[in-house]
Amino acid sequence: MLDIAEELHRWVEQGRDFAVATVVAVGGSAPRQPGAALAVDSEGTAIGSVSGGCVEGAVYDLCMQALEDENGGSVLERFGYSDEDAFAVGLTCGGIIDILVTPVHADSPAREVFAAALSAAAGGEAAAVARITDGPDDLMGHALLVRPDGSYEGSLGGHPELDRTAAGETLAMLDAGRTGTVEIGADGSRCGQPVTLLVESSVPAPRMIVFGAIDFASALVRVGKFLGYHVTVCDARPIFATKLRFPEADEIVVSWPHKYLESTEVDGRTVLCVLTHDAKFDVPLLEMALKLPVAYIGAMGSRRTHEDRNKRLREVGVTELELARLRSPIGLDLGARTPEETALSIGAEIVAGRRGGSGISLTGAHTPIHHDGPLVPAGRIGSVA
Structure with a gap:
């Protein structure tokens, strides 16, 4: 429900009655994760999605029925693939989803709670x-x-x-x-x-901090925003770290990278992308970063740069266990050459780490398409983390 908080918050403020259908459990190759929601108001307007299209029509009907039944309560329904009729209501992907349909009338016991939750989520709290x-x-x-x-x-x-x-x-x-x-x-x-x-x-949206105001950083900012991160670009050179060069970044910081990292807040969802590939910036920054409980630390550079950088980090006391956290050279092997391709490979590596993916091609593989590993939301739910 909170993945469509902004729209639902407006409905609450407008005094609309609505029913919200929320994915509460999934099995197999289900298209949406718990928390995904579809809401329908009394006029038949629908927002959100619970299945990417497979069962939306049936869930829409359940919401309308819930609204029409003034004395009705929440209903839990299961949808899965129909072996007898592939065109029956169900998930052709073979998955199973359980959906909770809850009518929210003016006198519903949970309306005030929903209103407060939607207000908080819509406001980024x-x-x-x-x-x-x-x-x-x-x-x-x-x-x-x-x-x-x-x-x-x-x-x-x-x-x-x-x-x-x-x-x-x-x-x-x-x-x-x-x-x-x-x-x-x-x-x-x-x-x-x-x-x-x-x-x-x-x-709130997780943070992506990009160190190094280079052309590759511009492409990575766009990928980071697309993935739902709050993106900061940090560089010690004011001539390069400008809003004009990085219009899509949420924040531009002119500072020595390690000094900024020391002063800013990070958490277990934060990703750090070090694109400077300059030892005077990289070594003090990574020495500090590898001791922090962040989700991802990647550093750009050739394999020669990587070996030299690791040597320097060992010399300043970075342990092998700490070095093992460093993704370097940064990104997955896509054969990337352009800034955009490189940013895509970095984003793919971040997603793989966040979702527990292997990073190998799904073609011919026997790995699950949707992993059950830790799911960290980028911003609002829609992703469990």
Whole structure:
């Protein structure tokens, strides 16, 4: 739901009734991940997607039915491939998706929580929403909003202990920027049976910091923005680090790279791309970067540059374990030559690391198309991380 927060936030402000269908679980080669949503208002206007087109029509009808039934609650539906009729409603890719359809009328128990969550997500604030997808019928349709400081509002409709336990589990998911399901045992739920929560996290866009204001950096900025990163370009040379040369960058910083890295905030989703291939910049920068808990560190240069750089890093005390984190030469082997091709190879390596991919061709491979590894959202959910 939070992946379409801006549009849904406008609907809430306009007082519209709507039904939201959210992917809560996937199996096999499903096209969308948990958290992906399609919403339909009472006039029949639709936004979002839950399957990339496979079952949109059927889900749209479920949303309209939910809106028409004033006394209806949330409904959980499963869609999968039909062996008997390939043209029946289902996923021709062979996957399975479970979709929770929730009507949100003016008097819905979760409307205020949804409104607060959508407002936070639309404003770029971190927040997470928890809903029960498997549990007692009287708990379906309620929601709990959890903020980064651990405070929460709303209720899942059961015992206060259920809210406290759910808030703790949801906060852990929010801290990791993850969207997915979590089960709370009967003891924690105090409702006599386990319940399954769908937790949707919305976090600010992850950072990509590009060091080196060169022509390759310009192409990488565009790829980074396309992938959903907040992109910063840093270079010590003011003549090159300009908004005119990097109009799509979110931020231009004129500073020695290692001094900027020392002063700025990074986290487990941050990617660092070192394109300077100049030892006086690279060595102090990488010496610091390889000790930080960031998602990706890549450095540009020939294999000769790579060997010389590693030698210099060892001389200043960088360990072999730390060096093993460095992706150098940066990018996947695509045979890239132009700045755009090189940026594509770097972006592909970042995605492979983020999603747990191997980076090899899918043709002839026996690896899954969609990996179950850690999923880190770029910006809002749509990607579990």
